Every structure is written in structure tokens, then in C-alpha cells.
Amino acid sequence: MGKNFTRRHLLKFVGGSAAGLLLTPVPWKTLDDVAIWTQNWSWIPVPPKGEIQTRFTTCTLCPAGCGVRARCVGGRPVSLSGVAGHPAGGGSLCPVGLGGHHLPYHPLRLLEPARMDRSGGDDRPVPVTLDAALAAMARAAEETRSGASGGSVAVLDGRPGRTLSTIYRKFLGGMKSGLYLAPEMGIGANALQDMLLEPWGRPGLDLENTATLLSFGAPILDGWGAPGRMADLVLGRRDGKGRRLKLIQVEPRRSRTAAAADQWVPLNPGTEAALAFGLAHQLVQLRLFDEKSVRKRAVDFETGEGSSYLSLISRFTPDTVSGITGVSAETITGIARELARNSPAAVVGGGDPAGGPLGEEEERAIWGLNLLLGSVGKAGGFVPRREAPGDPAISGDGPAAVSRLEEVPDRSIRLLILDTAGSGGALPWKLIDRKLVPQNSLVAALAPVVAGDARRADLVIPVPSCTEALDEVPAPAASPVSTLSLAQPLQPAPAGVIAPAALIVRLAAALSVPLFSSGESAVWADCLKRRVEAIHNSGRGSVFSPQDGKFAEMAAIESPESLWKLLSEGGCWIDSREVPAPLPHYSLLGRKNDAYASMASAGAGRLAAVPGGAQAWPLVLMPSGLCGALDDSQVSPLMTKLYQESGLRRLLNQADINPATARAYGLADRGGAVIETPSGSLRVEVRFDPGVMPGVIHVAVGPGGGGKSRNRLRDRLNVLTICPDDSGRVWRVARARVREA
Amino acid sequence: MSHASKISFAAGLAASLALGWLAFPRALYRKVDQPLQFSHLLHTGEKVGLTCDACHSVRPDGSFSGIPKVEQCAPCHAQAQGSSPDEKILVEQYVTPNREIPWLVYARQPENAYFPHGPHVNLAKIECGRCHGMHGSSTGLRPFQVNRISGYSRDVWGENISGLRSKPWDGMKMSDCSRCHAERGVKDSCLMCHK
């Protein structure tokens, strides 16, 4: 070789190699392998494999308690669906429930106790040990007992009626001044209690036998009750079985429920009491009411004095009511006739879950209608619900009574424990805030996620997420019979979380408050077993098994252990019905001293007189939201499909407004606007909706939608901060004005 | 071309042919041993007498049980039955602490490939060995040869780097499945085998 090996030979060598390479598998195999490599990036997750199991549990994300069939792979749930024939659920889940198994992975999940640090404009959770958190809570509680300044310990329980609720009440009963606060839920049971002269029982609605349902704003098909059951009742079952009720929906907006109802009655916001009185007027005038029963039992129906029920409703003639509500006199008479003709007829009130309670006077007015129609105490109407054994309403001695938040003196709560297992509704934070001792209060939230009300707390204690916890699901507020089912842990809870009951047990121990009788186990599962045992001992009712869709009578269930096993596998106990006790005497106006005046005032409409009146504040603001999805905390990350990825539902601070109204104020669809009320202002994004009444603006309370501002508290303030708070009772309508942003 | 040029060309050709056919297959795959040795023959032979579907079966819901979990080995191997060092590893490191054995699966396919054992085993009555080879009579587990680029086993491309198939169970690429489907007259669609 030597000097004969030139560059040319090198090139030949390279050429030969290249030609040869093409004849080898190198380029072809490498191409194939690289193609596979580029299709299998390591950061694209691979779903877990394993044996597929079906497990049954109950959804705990709202009080409806729908039965859940969980498809689990390798011991973890991968999808959820409803259970056909379930007494509570009616076979389906709502969009919120369908994502329940994602909540353990929520991006704001808390895995250790934290103190919220608000310095610097952000809310940052700063980890603390559980012992430190408990010590702080115990200190605050101790101050209420021994400190000179007093104050009280309060628990705000969004889901009363659970065994956990009993534990809270026992704890509070053992404190010097313990307040158990539970928001009023469902069909205004408290209002009826204010009217009955003797105890009768908590009313439930026997909807399966109702013929006509008149709803004052309750979102019957969109969060008021279990979606499958409500759709079957209002739309009728596809297989034609069962009966379909006729729904008359009264609300200012053409909501989903209003659109599907048999009749939609748009009325001016806040004038529900007037319409109720107007209907009562017609029922009496046209002698369509249950006269014999009413005259016998109502103590203030017609007394000859100016303060009787009759004298109140006689002022609400169809024409007067038409002027107040915007509903024509014909329509009012037509509804009255329909209610009387197509019986059993029931009237419920509600309103948007974001808007809070309808108002006591409205609820009493609605009960008045029910009493006139004779639907209280009868099948298809309201029946007294026999309480389940072990229900805190009738259990043991010493538990604190139920108080109402609005009756708590301002600036008096030193330690507030927030149980964020929600009612599905939202409370304006300022209503809570004003009850706290300024500068010296401690709010501890028990929550799996730092979102919603937990963000407002001083301490957040992580509790298990819904699919990780053994929990109990009592009957929803409107149920005519007591029910009980259990929620099973479908996957293990992470190490740092603590069950709410276990936390209270430790806190009570630190304060030497006895919670249980001697010998009674403090273990959470044992507490639930005791309740199940009490139910078994009662011999009442039957148990639904999701596995076969059948019911077993309690007599056929041998032992409390068998009952526990059935409930642990997704079963639902449903109480047997009894003949309702006869209705006692009652006051149609309510037993409070100023009943007549307050009822008359409500009849004039809720939109309080504000300085400037309708001139200065021409619009009506109404908060709006979906039950169980009023903030980021209970919403699967996949719910973005319904919100920002489709616009099907409204994100936090998006506002629906009638197109004509919007244009009158120079607002553009998807543009910015600022809403002002006498209480403050809020920036919103406008959305046109021809189903919204002119002059009304519905501002959404819902998930925030992420983005850069997700951590700044002020960017996540909701419209409830600018709603009225004078009496702390009604905030669902407010006078407002709007301008382009 | 001059003589020397021809030689250079030929040398280059030879070099890359050798590289491509001999060195490349060696370098492309990395041998990884299984966590422990397992003799199928011992378990399927006379002494124990298990059939394939004792541990690898189609469940009633249609899914395939795959490679058994350690809880399947535990009833017999809670304690060592014999004296092999591999069984000792099984008992001490896996059965006793109830830890899953990280087997390397020769037939592992990418996530988007969908292969249901039920229709093939129950309906088409295909023998296990047709696709998996005479695994049942093996006395040990051969090392897992992992492709350094794609991460999959050599079994999927096939033993031979050329892609030529020597046995029916040599290779588990899409073309192998399609060929068998074509031979048996099964009409294909993409979504039938992809998820």
C-alpha cells in the first residue's frame, strides 16, 4: 500500500462501506427502531394493568348519595358509573360524581397539615406537624373555657345527619360554649318547624307519587337531587314504567330545569313570596283549597283581625301580584287551578345553590301553599320522615343543639372548625368572617384539597379524599324515608391524612372532653358499626344490593355483622314507610312575633331599598352555579371539558346576561365588565344568553379555570363577596350596575 | 477502476457488511437476566403437572391473566420445596415479603397495540406455542435481550437481524399478526388490534 493509498482509495472505501451498509440491516432496522422509539416517549403515561374488579360504593360529593359502581384495575378505580335501581341514585351519576376517583390526584391536594400564609398577596400552605396544628386548636378551644375573653368553639358541618355530626355535637356539648352550625338544606324543614305548633317530624317529599311539582327556582334537573332519579320523574322513564310528574318551574331564567319543565314561569327576581301569596289567594278565592283541614288546623287562617293569613293574602290579588312579579294574572290562576286539579301537588323552593337560601318568609309562604293544597301529611306530598336509629337528632345526651349561623352573635367565635364535606352550596365568606373574634380567632378547615373555603382558613388539616375514606351517607334532605349507605375506600389514603373523626377524638382528648361512653371504641369504623347495629336492631326497612339490584327485608338479615357486610359492599338501607302522623295545628304565618309584617314585606319583593334605588342600581345580580362544583375543590381536573373546553358551563366570574341588556350597556360577548353593588365591585367576563331575563345578570360561582392567577386570593374571589349581607339570610338577589371593563 | 481502488471498495463493502451483519446485532441488544430462573418444564412435567392455563388463563370477563402474580407461587413456595438457589431467592425476596417479581416480558408490546388472548385461545384455538414458542418445555428463562433504541425484546423483531422468520413463533411484529390473519381469512381493521 503505502503511497498508493490515496484520498481516492479512501473515498472508494467509504463508498464501499456506504453501499455495503445499505445491504445490511443497519439503516432499515435503525429506522424501524427509531420509529418505535419516537412513538413511545417515556413521559406519555402507560395506564396501569391488572385484574379488573367491580366494587360498589356511594358518592359523597353532595348530599344526594348516588350509588356508585367503580371499575377498578390493580386495586384502584379507573372509572365510575351509576347503579341501576339504587334507591337514592336512580342509576346515574352527575358530571361531578363521574370524576370523583380523580380527586385523590387533585393538583391542590394537601398531604400534610398546613398553616396558610397570606403575606405577600398569595395564599401559600406552609407545612406544620399535626401535633402543632392540634396544639393550636386546643389552645384556642381552651381559651374559650378558661380565658376571660370567652368566645366559643364552633363546627360548621355542611352535611348534618352523619355519625360524624354526632361526634362533632358531642364534642361541642362538652365545651363551655360550643356551637354546632349546620346550614339549612333542602325543602325548608326549619320553616315548617316554625309554623307547626307541635313537633311532627322532619318533612320529606314523596316525589315518586307526586303528580304536579311546582318549583320556585329549585334546580330539579340540574343538581337538586340525584340526576337519574330526577330525570326519570320529570322526563319519564324510557321504558315507560313509573309515573311522570308535571313540573312547573318558576324562576327568572330559562335554566336547564326550566327548559325541560312542562311549564316555565319567568318571574321577577326576588318576588317568589308574592307569587306564592298570589297563588294562595286564588286557591282560596276559587275554593280550590283543602278548606276543611285548613280551617280545623290553622290557628291564624281567618281570625277576623287584620293580622290573619287571609288578610295577608287578600292583598295579593292576581293583578297586584302580576305587577310585582311580572307573571300574568291568567298564568297565576292557571297554575292555581292546575295544582288543585292534578293532585297530589307539591310546592318546593330552592334557588340556585350558589345563591343560598330562598328566604324564611318565602319558605313559609310555600309551606302555606302546601298546607292549602292538603299535600302535607299525604302520599305524593310531604310526609314526616322517621329518623334512622343513631341519627344525632335523637341520640344520646349532651350533644350541642343545632344553631343557625345568622343567629350567632358577631365577633364571638374563637375556634371555627370547617368540615368541608359540603352541602353542595356556597356560603359567602363574609357571613362567617363577621362571627369570628377579630385578630384572635383560628379557623381550621378539614379538607383534602386547599381550595374553596379551605383557602380562607388559618389551618388546613388534610382528610382523606372521597374514594379513600370509609364514610357514611345518610338520606338527603328531601327524602321521604331515612336511608343509609356507606362509602368504601377504593384505594388507600396517603400517609399524612387523618380522618375527621380521628382528629376530633384527639382534640377532645387534649381538652379532656369525653366523647364516648366507657368501653365504646373511638375507632371510626366502630362508630359506624354501632350505628349500623342500631339500625339492625330496629328491624325496620330493607337493604338494596347493587350486585343484583334486589332488596332484602331486614328480617332476612341475620345479624348486625351481615348488615354491615351488605352495606360495605355498596348496599343501601331504606327505612320502611309508616302511616304519617296526623298533622298538628299550625300557624300559616309562622310563630315568630313579627310574622305578619315580615311576610308582608317579603311579599313586596326581596330587592331591598338601597340608596338610589333602581335608578342607581338598575340591574339585578344573581349568583349562579352547579351543586357540588362551586369551587375548585370538588371538581376533577377533567371537568375542564365542561368549562373552558366547551363553554357548556360557566367558570368563576363569568356572567350570563341578556343580549339586549348587554348591548344597552355597551358590553360585548366574551368581553370584560365590572359589576358593582353597594358592597363592592367585581370584574367579570360577559356571556350573552337569551334565556336570561333582561335586567338580570347571573355571575357564576364555580371552578376557577387555572391560568397564571390561580394562586392569588384576590383573583379567586367570587361574587358572593359583593352580595348583600345585612341580615345574613338572603343573598341570592342584589341590586347592581355594570359597565364595560 | 484501478486494482487498488477495487480493493478499497471491496474492503469498505466487506467492512460494513461485517459490521452490519455481525457487530450490529450484538451491539444493538443488551442482555438482561431475569430476576430469577424459572423452569417451566419442572412445573409442567410429571412431578407437578400443571398446564399452561393453570397460571396463564383467560378470565371469565375475557381479560388475560398474563404472568402470574407472586400470590400464585406462594401456596406452594411459602417455604423452599427444593434446594435450588433460585427458589431461595423466590422465597426470601419475593414470597415472604409479598413483593411482585419484576419479570421482563418477552412478548411486551407498545401500549397502543391491543392483543386479546380470548379470541385467539378460545375461538381460534391457537396453541400457546404457536406464538410463544416451546416455552412450556424450557428449563430456564433465557436472558431478555432488550433493543437499546426501542426498548423492546428481540423476540418482537425476531431472532434474526434480517427479519426473516425461521419458526412460527419467531417475531411478534404487526406483519406477523397480519400474515396469520390473512392465512386464516380474518378480516382486519386498524381498531381491531389497536387501542
Added chain:
Amino acid sequence: MENEKKSRQRFAMVIDVDRCTGCGACMMACAVENNVPPARPEAGDRTGITWLRVYRMDNGNTFPESESVFLPVSCQQCDEHPPCVSVCPQNAVELDPKTGIVGQIAERCLGCRYCMTACPYHARYFNWGDPEWPKGMEQALNPGVAPRMRGVVEKCNFCHGRLHAAEERAAAAGKAGVEMEAYVPACAESCPANAISFGDLSDPDSSVSVLARDADTFRLLPRLGTSPKVYYRSKKRWVRELAQKEAVKEERKTVNG
């Protein structure tokens, strides 16, 4: 004859618009079943991925005569000549003659989005980035459907994962073909109002066949010749008329969401 009948199926869906309450349960169930990732931070209603999307249709009147219905729209599973199939340069979508399902194959897609332009129903969605789930949520993914990477188009495949599971279940019992009780797409299963029916059009007695022949049943954009296998029904004439209109101008005023 029996085998022949079973070998050619035409899966179809009938959606009762009068029963749909617009709750969105179907959208959630679809996303859960098909491992659709949550929205990217910058995603909006033009760039999100909603294999099934519920639109609201208004009748165009002013309050209080305004009426609305909800229309769940997924891939309409066009029959015979789906526009997306004919434009795809990669053969990444095919109409399976055995099932009638228009199957989107992510493995072949190169992300040109020609099919998205071609689809008159806007039922195709693009992965603008790699899918991201919150940490740990991959443990809640459905093993029956493979997650896609960035740069590919995806759409409804009539829950092919559930079709696979139904086939496997039948095979375990020694039968070829699926039991229709075992093959129910996630949307149909989850609807609280039972507004969505699913079945086989090649079976003249199936509920979808019966409903498809009904006078109140219609399809979207019928004059385009796509012969979709997703049918809608409504007793309201304004719904039937509006849903079959083609003019974009009209739709923008009254189709929201």
C-alpha cells in the same frame, strides 16, 4: 346466513334532544373512558379536546320566547364516504366495513389536520401538546385505551375500548361477536336522562333501527352526503329545522357553547 349477518354490523347512535338536559355527564364519562387529558393551561373552546361536546341551540327569539335545547355532538361516524377518510394522507382513519366505525389511528397520524378541515361537524380534536395529567392521576387511567402523544388528531371511536372488552367477554364464553348489552359506549351509559341509545343498524329490530326510521329523527347536515350514523330526534320542529341548516351565519347566532 347467521354468520354473515353478524359479520357486518353498523353501529349507530340515536340521541333524543328533547331528553337532553345539557348536564355534561356524557362529556365527563367520555373523557374518563378514553383517557382524554385535562385542558392545557391555555386551552379554550377552540383548542380543547372534547370527543363529545354538548352545544346549546337557541331558537333565536328574544326573552321570554327564547327556547333552547342541548345537542351532544361527537364524531358522526359517517357511512360510505367519510370526508376525513378521503383526505387523510396517511390512511390514519378508516371506515371499518365490519362494524361501520370510523376508526382514528393515532399511530399513523402525522398531524397535518387536513381531516379537521374536512370534517363538517368539527368533531375532530388535535393534541397541541403532550397530554399532562396531575401527578399520580395516571393511576386512574383506563387500560383499555392508549393515551396519545402530541401532534396527533383524535376523535370518538364509539368507545372501541368497550367494543374490545365486549368481544373478549364473548370469547371467554366461547362466542364470536358481541352481546349488545355488553357494548355500551360511555356516553350512553352515563346519561342520567337516558337520552342516548346505541345499537346495530343492521339489526332491523334494534332500538336504533326503529328510532332511525321515525319521522322525528333527523341527522346533522344531511345534504352533504355524509350519511352519518349518529341520529337525533326531537318533537320540536324548530330544532329539526335549525339542526339541519347549513348556513354558518345562522348557526353563529344561535349555536352557543
